[in-house]
Amino acid sequence: DAGVTQSPTHLIKTRGQHVTLRCSPISGHKSVSWYQQVLGQGPQFIFQYYEKEERGRGNFPDRFSARQFPNYSSELNVNALLLGDSALYLCASSLQVLAGGGETQYFGPGTRLLVL
Amino acid sequence: AQSVAQPEDQVNVAEGNPLTVKCTYSVSGNPYLFWYVQYPNRGLQFLLKYITGDNLVKGSYGFEAEFNKSQTSFHLKKPSALVSDSALYFCAVRAFSGYALNFGKGTSLLVTP
Secondary structure (H helix, E strand, O other), X not given: OOOOEEEXXXXXXXXOOOEEEEEEOOOXXXXXXXXXXXXXXXXXXXXXEEOOEEEEEOXXXXXXXXXXXXXXXXXXXXXXXXXXXXXXXXXXXXXXXXXXXXXXXXXXXXXXXXXX | OOEEXXXXXXXXXXXXXXXXXXXXXXXXXXXXXXXXXXOOOOOEEEEEEEOOXXXXXXXXXXXXEEEEOOOOEEEEEEOOOOHHHOEEEEEEEXXXXXXXXXXXXXXXXXXXX
């Protein structure tokens, strides 16, 4: 079975630009979460979506937005890019929404974004 | 608030020796605890989790972890390390009512031949 897939694998942007990252969950998984991993740090939670609705949001500015499509794939959008947005962006999928359950999140390989 | 501490930036162990990667947590209520491994230029791979029940959890690739509620710890262990175990290891916690995994900063494990 295919795991979580993300595209593109690498991306270079300049400050002020906009970026869209894409994620396809494991087949049958209905929940997608996004994390930002800055070099030398652990991943930081950005969003969780379940059944196309936002179920959780981390401490990120409004420049970050996301959505989930009827096929459960997801996009992460970042506007007005800053140098500090340079990071590995990880998508994770799980069968159901996470609150109250011991669901495991399975991660994709990530998109490495470099902002110049 | 929930958080995880991984007190060691790097752990060095000789191949064939037992290894331990430490993790302590802070969370309100009962925790869900996870270990993930990250190889260079790769995403996170799930190793094991604790939800409830037996304090000793067995996972992938011969790894296990012991949940200790009184010490709020969830240390990762393996009886005999392999060179191929060299990677970055992350401990994560999620509160019972939470959505997000809170990760530690990671511990780099180096297994030498």
